[in-house]
Amino acid sequence: MTRILLFTGKGGVGKTTVAAATAARAAARGLRVLVTSTDPAHSLSDAFDVPLGDGPTQVAAHLEAQQIDAQARLERHWKEVRDYLVELLAWGGVGELQAEELVLLPGLDELFALIDLHRQVEGGAYDLVVVDCAPTAETLRLLALPDALRWYVDRILAPGRRVARVIRPVTSRVGGIPVPQDEVFGAVERIHGELAAVHSLLQDAGRASVRLVVNPERMVIAEALRTATSLALFGYAIDAVVVNRVLPDTVTDPYLARWQERHAEHLATIRASFEPTPVLPAPLLDDEIVGEAGLLRLGQHVYGDGDETAVLHDAERLSVERTADGYVLRLPLPFAAKDDLDLYRRGDELHVKVGGVKRTVPLPAALRRGDVAGARLVDGALQVRFAVPAPAGAS
Ligand SMILES: Nc1ncnc2c1ncn2[C@@H]1O[C@H](COP(=O)(O)OP(=O)(O)OP(=O)(O)O)[C@@H](O)[C@H]1O
Ligand SMILES: [Mg+2]
Numbered sequence: 001m002t003r004i005l006l007f008t009g010k011g012g013v014g015k016t017t018v019a020a021a022t023a024a025r026a027a028a029r030g031l032r033v034l035v036t037s038t039d040p041a042h043s044l045s046d047a048f049d050v051p052l053g054d055g056p057t058q059v060a061a062h063l064e065a066q067q068i069d070a071q072a073r074l075e076r077h078w079k080e081v082r083d084y085l086v087e088l089l090a091w092g093g094v095g096e097l098q099a100e101e102l103v104l105l106p107g108l109d110e111l112f113a114l115i116d117l118h119r120q121v122e123g124g125a126y127d128l129v130v131v132d133c134a135p136t137a138e139t140l141r142l143l144a145l146p147d148a149l150r151w152y153v154d155r156i157l158a159p160g161r162r163v164a165r166v167i168r169p170v171t172s173r174v175g176g177i178p179v180p181q182d183e184v185f186g187a188v189e190r191i192h193g194e195l196a197a198v199h200s201l202l203q204d205a206g207r208a209s210v211r212l213v214v215n216p217e218r219m220v221i222a223e224a225l226r227t228a229t230s231l232a233l234f235g236y237a238i239d240a241v242v243v244n245r246v247l248p249d250t251v252t253d254p255y256l257a258r259w260q261e262r263h264a265e266h267l268a269t270i271r272a273s274f275e276p277t278p279v280l281p282a283p284l285l286d287d288e289i290v291g292e293a294g295l296l297r298l299g300q301h302v303y304g305d306g307d308e309t310a311v312l313h314d315a316e317r318l319s320v321e322r323t324a325d326g327y328v329l330r331l332p333l334p335f336a337a338k339d340d341l342d343l344y345r346r347g348d349e350l351h352v353k354v355g356g357v358k359r360t361v362p363l364p365a366a367l368r369r370g371d372v373a374g375a376r377l378v379d380g381a382l383q384v385r386f387a388v389p390a391p392a393g394a395s
Helices: 015-028 044-048 070-091 096-102 108-123 136-167 182-202 218-233 254-274 292-303
Strands: 003-008 033-037 057-060 063-067 128-132 208-214 238-246 279-283 319-323 326-332 341-346 349-354 357-362 371-378 381-387
Touching: 003 015, 003 182, 015 033, 015 044, 015 057, 015 063, 015 128, 015 208, 015 238, 015 292, 033 108, 044 063, 044 292, 070 108, 108 128, 108 182, 136 218, 208 218, 218 238, 218 254, 218 326, 218 349, 218 357, 238 254, 254 279, 279 292, 341 371, 341 381
Parallel strands: 003 128, 003 208, 033 063, 033 128, 208 238, 238 279
Antiparallel strands: 057 063, 319 326, 326 381, 341 349, 349 357, 371 381
Protein backbone atom coordinates (compact mmCIF):
# COMPACT_ATOMS: atom_id res chain seq x y z
CA MET A 1 0.00 0.00 0.00
CA THR A 2 1.42 3.33 -1.06
CA ARG A 3 1.96 5.85 1.69
CA ILE A 4 1.17 9.50 0.86
CA LEU A 5 2.73 12.52 2.54
CA LEU A 6 1.61 16.07 1.72
CA PHE A 7 3.70 19.05 2.76
CA THR A 8 2.07 22.42 3.06
CA GLY A 9 2.59 25.71 4.88
CA LYS A 10 3.02 29.44 4.33
CA GLY A 11 5.03 30.66 1.32
CA GLY A 12 8.78 30.29 1.62
CA VAL A 13 8.92 28.30 4.88
CA GLY A 14 10.76 25.39 3.26
CA LYS A 15 7.95 23.09 2.07
CA THR A 16 9.73 22.02 -1.10
CA THR A 17 13.03 21.43 0.68
CA VAL A 18 11.48 19.39 3.50
CA ALA A 19 9.34 17.40 1.05
CA ALA A 20 12.39 16.66 -1.10
CA ALA A 21 14.46 15.77 1.99
CA THR A 22 11.76 13.34 3.15
CA ALA A 23 11.62 11.72 -0.28
CA ALA A 24 15.42 11.49 -0.60
CA ARG A 25 15.69 9.88 2.82
CA ALA A 26 13.05 7.24 2.14
CA ALA A 27 14.64 6.43 -1.23
CA ALA A 28 18.07 6.12 0.36
CA ARG A 29 16.58 3.41 2.61
CA GLY A 30 15.50 1.54 -0.51
CA LEU A 31 11.84 2.51 -0.79
CA ARG A 32 10.47 3.31 -4.24
CA VAL A 33 9.59 6.98 -4.03
CA LEU A 34 7.92 9.59 -6.20
CA VAL A 35 8.00 13.24 -5.20
CA THR A 36 5.58 15.40 -7.09
CA SER A 37 4.90 19.11 -7.03
CA THR A 38 1.40 20.50 -7.50
CA ASP A 39 2.55 24.07 -6.95
CA PRO A 40 2.47 25.91 -10.29
CA ALA A 41 5.55 27.82 -9.10
CA HIS A 42 7.74 24.74 -9.22
CA SER A 43 11.03 24.53 -7.37
CA LEU A 44 11.56 20.81 -6.88
CA SER A 45 13.96 20.93 -9.76
CA ASP A 46 16.03 23.53 -7.86
CA ALA A 47 16.02 21.43 -4.70
CA PHE A 48 17.39 18.38 -6.54
CA ASP A 49 19.44 20.47 -8.95
CA VAL A 50 18.08 18.36 -11.82
CA PRO A 51 15.85 19.48 -14.70
CA LEU A 52 12.33 18.07 -14.26
CA GLY A 53 9.27 17.80 -16.45
CA ASP A 54 5.61 16.87 -16.36
CA GLY A 55 6.38 13.13 -16.16
CA PRO A 56 8.48 11.28 -13.55
CA THR A 57 12.25 11.71 -13.97
CA GLN A 58 14.75 9.64 -12.02
CA VAL A 59 16.81 11.89 -9.71
CA ALA A 60 18.51 9.26 -7.51
CA ALA A 61 18.34 5.51 -6.90
CA HIS A 62 14.65 4.55 -6.33
CA LEU A 63 13.70 8.21 -6.47
CA GLU A 64 11.66 9.92 -9.17
CA ALA A 65 10.45 13.50 -9.26
CA GLN A 66 7.97 15.42 -11.38
CA GLN A 67 6.54 18.90 -11.66
CA ILE A 68 3.00 18.63 -12.87
CA ASP A 69 1.86 20.86 -15.67
CA ALA A 70 -1.56 21.32 -14.14
CA GLN A 71 -2.74 23.74 -16.80
CA ALA A 72 -2.21 21.17 -19.54
CA ARG A 73 -4.09 18.54 -17.56
CA LEU A 74 -6.90 20.96 -16.95
CA GLU A 75 -7.23 21.55 -20.67
CA ARG A 76 -7.28 17.83 -21.32
CA HIS A 77 -9.84 16.78 -18.71
CA TRP A 78 -12.07 19.74 -18.31
CA LYS A 79 -12.30 21.11 -21.83
CA GLU A 80 -15.75 19.78 -22.76
CA VAL A 81 -17.26 20.94 -19.51
CA ARG A 82 -15.62 24.31 -19.72
CA ASP A 83 -16.76 24.89 -23.26
CA TYR A 84 -20.32 24.12 -22.29
CA LEU A 85 -20.26 26.42 -19.27
CA VAL A 86 -18.82 29.21 -21.36
CA GLU A 87 -21.62 28.74 -23.88
CA LEU A 88 -24.20 28.70 -21.09
CA LEU A 89 -22.86 31.85 -19.48
CA ALA A 90 -22.59 33.57 -22.84
CA TRP A 91 -26.24 32.70 -23.44
CA GLY A 92 -27.02 34.29 -20.06
CA GLY A 93 -25.50 37.51 -21.31
CA VAL A 94 -22.01 37.15 -19.93
CA GLY A 95 -19.35 38.12 -22.46
CA GLU A 96 -17.30 35.22 -23.72
CA LEU A 97 -14.01 36.44 -22.30
CA GLN A 98 -15.54 37.00 -18.91
CA ALA A 99 -17.24 33.62 -19.08
CA GLU A 100 -13.87 31.99 -19.77
CA GLU A 101 -12.63 33.41 -16.52
CA LEU A 102 -15.75 32.60 -14.52
CA VAL A 103 -15.68 28.92 -15.32
CA LEU A 104 -12.07 28.56 -14.17
CA LEU A 105 -12.72 27.67 -10.56
CA PRO A 106 -9.66 28.79 -8.65
CA GLY A 107 -7.50 25.78 -7.88
CA LEU A 108 -9.11 23.63 -10.52
CA ASP A 109 -5.77 23.04 -12.21
CA GLU A 110 -4.33 21.63 -9.00
CA LEU A 111 -7.29 19.37 -8.72
CA PHE A 112 -6.21 17.58 -11.85
CA ALA A 113 -2.76 17.23 -10.36
CA LEU A 114 -4.39 15.34 -7.51
CA ILE A 115 -6.34 13.12 -9.85
CA ASP A 116 -3.03 12.25 -11.45
CA LEU A 117 -1.64 11.52 -8.00
CA HIS A 118 -4.46 9.09 -7.40
CA ARG A 119 -3.59 7.18 -10.57
CA GLN A 120 0.06 7.00 -9.58
CA VAL A 121 -0.80 5.73 -6.13
CA GLU A 122 -3.14 3.09 -7.53
CA GLY A 123 -0.56 2.11 -10.14
CA GLY A 124 1.42 0.46 -7.35
CA ALA A 125 4.86 1.48 -8.66
CA TYR A 126 5.75 3.42 -5.50
CA ASP A 127 5.94 2.72 -1.78
CA LEU A 128 5.79 6.40 -0.99
CA VAL A 129 4.42 9.42 -2.84
CA VAL A 130 5.47 12.79 -1.45
CA VAL A 131 3.48 15.84 -2.53
CA ASP A 132 4.99 19.30 -2.43
CA CYS A 133 1.84 21.45 -2.23
CA ALA A 134 1.30 25.08 -3.09
CA PRO A 135 1.25 27.55 -0.19
CA THR A 136 -1.60 27.14 2.28
CA ALA A 137 -4.24 29.38 0.76
CA GLU A 138 -4.18 27.56 -2.57
CA THR A 139 -4.01 24.17 -0.93
CA LEU A 140 -7.07 24.94 1.17
CA ARG A 141 -8.99 26.19 -1.82
CA LEU A 142 -8.11 22.93 -3.46
CA LEU A 143 -9.46 20.93 -0.56
CA ALA A 144 -12.71 22.85 -0.72
CA LEU A 145 -13.14 22.05 -4.42
CA PRO A 146 -15.02 18.77 -4.15
CA ASP A 147 -17.88 20.77 -2.64
CA ALA A 148 -17.71 23.43 -5.33
CA LEU A 149 -17.66 20.85 -8.08
CA ARG A 150 -20.62 19.02 -6.63
CA TRP A 151 -22.44 22.33 -6.59
CA TYR A 152 -21.82 22.71 -10.31
CA VAL A 153 -22.92 19.19 -11.02
CA ASP A 154 -26.11 19.37 -8.95
CA ARG A 155 -27.27 22.83 -9.90
CA ILE A 156 -26.13 23.32 -13.47
CA LEU A 157 -25.26 20.09 -15.18
CA ALA A 158 -27.68 17.59 -13.65
CA PRO A 159 -30.86 19.57 -14.52
CA GLY A 160 -29.42 20.16 -17.97
CA ARG A 161 -29.05 16.45 -18.47
CA ARG A 162 -32.73 15.83 -17.86
CA VAL A 163 -33.65 18.43 -20.42
CA ALA A 164 -31.05 17.09 -22.83
CA ARG A 165 -32.45 13.55 -22.84
CA VAL A 166 -35.81 14.75 -24.10
CA ILE A 167 -34.77 17.55 -26.36
CA ARG A 168 -31.49 16.67 -28.00
CA PRO A 169 -32.91 14.38 -30.66
CA VAL A 170 -34.64 17.46 -32.05
CA THR A 171 -32.41 20.36 -31.27
CA SER A 172 -29.31 21.35 -29.34
CA ARG A 173 -31.04 24.37 -27.88
CA VAL A 174 -34.12 24.68 -25.68
CA GLY A 175 -35.72 28.06 -25.98
CA GLY A 176 -32.24 29.29 -26.74
CA ILE A 177 -30.63 27.59 -23.73
CA PRO A 178 -27.66 25.52 -24.88
CA VAL A 179 -28.13 21.87 -23.90
CA PRO A 180 -25.00 20.03 -22.86
CA GLN A 181 -23.82 17.18 -25.04
CA ASP A 182 -23.09 13.72 -23.73
CA GLU A 183 -19.35 14.41 -23.67
CA VAL A 184 -20.00 17.02 -21.03
CA PHE A 185 -21.81 14.60 -18.75
CA GLY A 186 -19.25 11.93 -19.47
CA ALA A 187 -16.44 14.26 -18.48
CA VAL A 188 -18.20 15.48 -15.37
CA GLU A 189 -19.02 11.98 -14.22
CA ARG A 190 -15.48 10.76 -14.85
CA ILE A 191 -13.98 13.69 -13.00
CA HIS A 192 -16.49 13.37 -10.22
CA GLY A 193 -15.65 9.69 -9.78
CA GLU A 194 -11.90 10.29 -9.74
CA LEU A 195 -12.35 13.19 -7.40
CA ALA A 196 -14.33 11.07 -4.95
CA ALA A 197 -11.57 8.45 -5.13
CA VAL A 198 -8.74 10.90 -4.51
CA HIS A 199 -10.74 12.55 -1.77
CA SER A 200 -11.27 9.33 0.15
CA LEU A 201 -7.64 8.39 -0.44
CA LEU A 202 -6.44 11.64 1.11
CA GLN A 203 -8.87 11.35 4.00
CA ASP A 204 -7.67 7.84 4.85
CA ALA A 205 -5.52 8.65 7.88
CA GLY A 206 -3.77 5.29 7.71
CA ARG A 207 -2.39 6.12 4.27
CA ALA A 208 -2.23 9.87 3.84
CA SER A 209 -0.85 12.44 6.26
CA VAL A 210 -0.36 16.16 5.97
CA ARG A 211 2.83 17.61 7.43
CA LEU A 212 2.66 21.27 8.21
CA VAL A 213 5.92 23.15 7.67
CA VAL A 214 6.43 26.32 9.71
CA ASN A 215 9.20 28.66 10.78
CA PRO A 216 9.64 29.85 14.35
CA GLU A 217 7.97 33.20 13.58
CA ARG A 218 4.84 34.74 14.99
CA MET A 219 2.96 35.30 11.73
CA VAL A 220 3.85 31.92 10.32
CA ILE A 221 2.56 30.24 13.48
CA ALA A 222 -0.69 32.22 13.41
CA GLU A 223 -1.33 31.01 9.88
CA ALA A 224 -0.40 27.44 10.78
CA LEU A 225 -3.06 27.37 13.49
CA ARG A 226 -5.71 28.51 11.01
CA THR A 227 -4.49 25.94 8.52
CA ALA A 228 -4.78 23.20 11.13
CA THR A 229 -8.41 24.19 11.75
CA SER A 230 -9.24 24.14 8.05
CA LEU A 231 -7.49 20.83 7.43
CA ALA A 232 -9.40 19.25 10.29
CA LEU A 233 -12.64 20.68 8.93
CA PHE A 234 -12.06 18.86 5.67
CA GLY A 235 -11.07 15.66 7.43
CA TYR A 236 -7.36 15.69 6.54
CA ALA A 237 -5.00 14.41 9.24
CA ILE A 238 -1.86 16.31 10.29
CA ASP A 239 0.63 13.81 11.67
CA ALA A 240 3.54 16.20 12.37
CA VAL A 241 4.59 19.84 12.36
CA VAL A 242 8.08 20.55 11.00
CA VAL A 243 9.63 23.71 12.44
CA ASN A 244 12.21 24.65 9.86
CA ARG A 245 15.10 27.12 10.08
CA VAL A 246 15.55 27.23 13.84
CA LEU A 247 18.80 29.05 14.70
CA PRO A 248 21.05 26.38 16.22
CA ASP A 249 22.78 26.71 19.62
CA THR A 250 26.14 26.52 17.89
CA VAL A 251 25.62 30.10 16.68
CA THR A 252 27.18 32.38 19.32
CA ASP A 253 27.18 35.71 17.50
CA PRO A 254 25.67 38.25 19.94
CA TYR A 255 23.88 39.92 16.99
CA LEU A 256 21.68 36.81 16.72
CA ALA A 257 21.21 36.20 20.45
CA ARG A 258 17.79 37.86 20.49
CA TRP A 259 16.71 35.80 17.48
CA GLN A 260 17.82 32.64 19.24
CA GLU A 261 15.66 33.50 22.25
CA ARG A 262 12.70 34.27 20.01
CA HIS A 263 13.08 30.99 18.16
CA ALA A 264 13.17 29.07 21.45
CA GLU A 265 10.02 30.89 22.61
CA HIS A 266 8.16 30.24 19.38
CA LEU A 267 9.23 26.62 19.31
CA ALA A 268 7.82 26.20 22.82
CA THR A 269 4.56 27.86 21.72
CA ILE A 270 4.27 25.54 18.73
CA ARG A 271 4.87 22.49 20.92
CA ALA A 272 2.27 23.61 23.46
CA SER A 273 -0.30 24.47 20.78
CA PHE A 274 -0.03 21.32 18.70
CA GLU A 275 0.50 18.85 21.52
CA PRO A 276 0.06 15.82 21.20
CA THR A 277 1.00 16.16 17.50
CA PRO A 278 4.78 15.64 17.18
CA VAL A 279 6.82 18.76 16.49
CA LEU A 280 10.02 18.17 14.51
CA PRO A 281 12.54 21.04 14.59
CA ALA A 282 15.18 21.47 11.90
CA PRO A 283 18.01 23.98 12.14
CA LEU A 284 18.85 26.70 9.69
CA LEU A 285 21.73 25.01 7.90
CA ASP A 286 24.92 26.85 7.01
CA ASP A 287 23.99 27.13 3.32
CA GLU A 288 21.12 26.80 0.86
CA ILE A 289 20.07 23.21 0.44
CA VAL A 290 20.66 21.96 -3.08
CA GLY A 291 21.16 18.36 -4.18
CA GLU A 292 20.76 14.96 -2.57
CA ALA A 293 23.55 15.24 0.02
CA GLY A 294 22.19 18.46 1.49
CA LEU A 295 18.65 17.10 1.47
CA LEU A 296 19.73 13.96 3.33
CA ARG A 297 21.49 16.14 5.88
CA LEU A 298 18.31 18.15 6.49
CA GLY A 299 16.26 14.94 6.62
CA GLN A 300 18.52 13.62 9.38
CA HIS A 301 17.83 16.74 11.45
CA VAL A 302 14.07 16.48 10.93
CA TYR A 303 13.60 12.77 11.57
CA GLY A 304 16.72 11.68 13.49
CA ASP A 305 16.62 7.89 13.55
CA GLY A 306 12.85 7.87 13.11
CA ASP A 307 10.90 6.40 10.20
CA GLU A 308 9.83 9.31 8.00
CA THR A 309 7.08 7.22 6.40
CA ALA A 310 5.39 6.22 9.67
CA VAL A 311 2.05 7.72 10.67
CA LEU A 312 3.62 9.92 13.32
CA HIS A 313 0.37 10.79 15.01
CA ASP A 314 -3.12 9.35 14.88
CA ALA A 315 -5.16 12.55 14.58
CA GLU A 316 -8.75 12.55 15.79
CA ARG A 317 -11.37 12.37 13.06
CA LEU A 318 -15.07 12.92 12.72
CA SER A 319 -16.95 10.45 14.88
CA VAL A 320 -20.49 9.69 15.96
CA GLU A 321 -21.36 8.43 19.43
CA ARG A 322 -24.61 6.99 20.72
CA THR A 323 -26.05 8.75 23.76
CA ALA A 324 -29.09 8.13 25.97
CA ASP A 325 -31.41 10.24 23.81
CA GLY A 326 -29.68 10.23 20.42
CA TYR A 327 -26.20 10.83 19.05
CA VAL A 328 -23.30 13.22 19.32
CA LEU A 329 -21.36 14.05 16.17
CA ARG A 330 -17.79 15.11 17.01
CA LEU A 331 -15.80 17.07 14.44
CA PRO A 332 -12.30 18.02 15.60
CA LEU A 333 -11.64 21.72 14.95
CA PRO A 334 -8.40 22.56 16.73
CA PHE A 335 -7.84 26.27 17.47
CA ALA A 336 -11.31 27.26 16.24
CA ALA A 337 -12.98 30.09 18.15
CA LYS A 338 -16.71 30.12 18.81
CA ASP A 339 -17.12 33.49 17.11
CA ASP A 340 -15.58 32.20 13.89
CA LEU A 341 -17.95 29.29 13.71
CA ASP A 342 -21.14 29.14 11.71
CA LEU A 343 -23.27 26.03 11.71
CA TYR A 344 -26.55 25.06 10.16
CA ARG A 345 -28.35 22.02 8.96
CA ARG A 346 -30.02 21.71 5.58
CA GLY A 347 -31.76 18.42 4.90
CA ASP A 348 -29.28 15.60 5.23
CA GLU A 349 -26.28 17.90 5.34
CA LEU A 350 -24.54 19.84 8.03
CA HIS A 351 -22.94 23.07 6.85
CA VAL A 352 -19.94 24.07 8.92
CA LYS A 353 -18.06 27.28 8.29
CA VAL A 354 -14.95 28.31 10.20
CA GLY A 355 -13.08 31.51 9.46
CA GLY A 356 -14.32 31.76 5.88
CA VAL A 357 -13.77 28.09 5.01
CA LYS A 358 -16.88 26.00 4.53
CA ARG A 359 -17.58 22.32 4.41
CA THR A 360 -20.76 20.41 3.80
CA VAL A 361 -20.81 17.26 5.90
CA PRO A 362 -23.25 14.62 4.64
CA LEU A 363 -24.97 13.28 7.75
CA PRO A 364 -24.51 9.61 8.57
CA ALA A 365 -27.77 7.69 8.06
CA ALA A 366 -28.42 7.26 11.78
CA LEU A 367 -28.49 11.03 12.34
CA ARG A 368 -30.82 11.96 9.50
CA ARG A 369 -33.94 11.10 11.47
CA GLY A 370 -32.76 13.22 14.38
CA ASP A 371 -33.09 16.88 15.22
CA VAL A 372 -30.15 19.07 16.11
CA ALA A 373 -30.59 19.62 19.84
CA GLY A 374 -27.52 21.72 20.46
CA ALA A 375 -23.93 22.37 19.50
CA ARG A 376 -20.80 23.48 21.35
CA LEU A 377 -17.05 23.71 20.98
CA VAL A 378 -15.25 21.62 23.59
CA ASP A 379 -11.52 20.88 23.72
CA GLY A 380 -10.92 21.77 20.11
CA ALA A 381 -13.86 19.79 18.78
CA LEU A 382 -17.32 20.73 17.61
CA GLN A 383 -19.97 18.58 19.25
CA VAL A 384 -23.40 18.53 17.68
CA ARG A 385 -26.14 16.74 19.63
CA PHE A 386 -28.88 14.99 17.69
CA ALA A 387 -32.06 14.01 19.46
CA VAL A 388 -33.52 10.91 17.88
CA PRO A 389 -37.07 9.92 18.77
CA ALA A 390 -37.25 6.49 20.38
CA PRO A 391 -38.74 3.86 18.07
CA ALA A 392 -42.50 3.41 18.55
CA GLY A 393 -43.32 0.89 21.26
CA ALA A 394 -40.04 1.34 23.11
CA SER A 395 -40.40 2.49 26.68
N1 LIG B 1 16.74 24.48 7.10
C1 LIG B 1 17.22 25.22 6.10
N2 LIG B 1 18.49 25.70 6.14
C2 LIG B 1 18.97 26.45 5.12
N3 LIG B 1 18.29 26.79 4.03
C3 LIG B 1 17.04 26.34 3.91
C4 LIG B 1 16.43 25.53 4.94
N4 LIG B 1 15.17 25.23 4.55
C5 LIG B 1 15.00 25.82 3.35
N5 LIG B 1 16.11 26.49 2.97
C6 LIG B 1 16.29 27.27 1.73
O1 LIG B 1 15.26 28.23 1.69
C7 LIG B 1 14.83 28.45 0.35
C8 LIG B 1 13.31 28.30 0.24
O2 LIG B 1 12.95 26.98 0.55
P1 LIG B 1 11.76 26.24 -0.21
O3 LIG B 1 11.79 26.50 -1.66
O4 LIG B 1 11.79 24.81 0.24
O5 LIG B 1 10.49 26.95 0.44
P2 LIG B 1 8.95 26.75 0.03
O6 LIG B 1 8.17 26.81 1.29
O7 LIG B 1 8.80 25.54 -0.79
O8 LIG B 1 8.70 28.05 -0.83
P3 LIG B 1 7.43 28.33 -1.80
O9 LIG B 1 6.33 28.77 -0.89
O10 LIG B 1 7.91 29.41 -2.68
O11 LIG B 1 7.13 27.05 -2.50
C9 LIG B 1 15.59 27.47 -0.51
O12 LIG B 1 16.64 28.14 -1.11
C10 LIG B 1 16.12 26.45 0.48
O13 LIG B 1 17.36 25.90 0.08
MG1 LIG C 1 7.94 25.32 -2.75
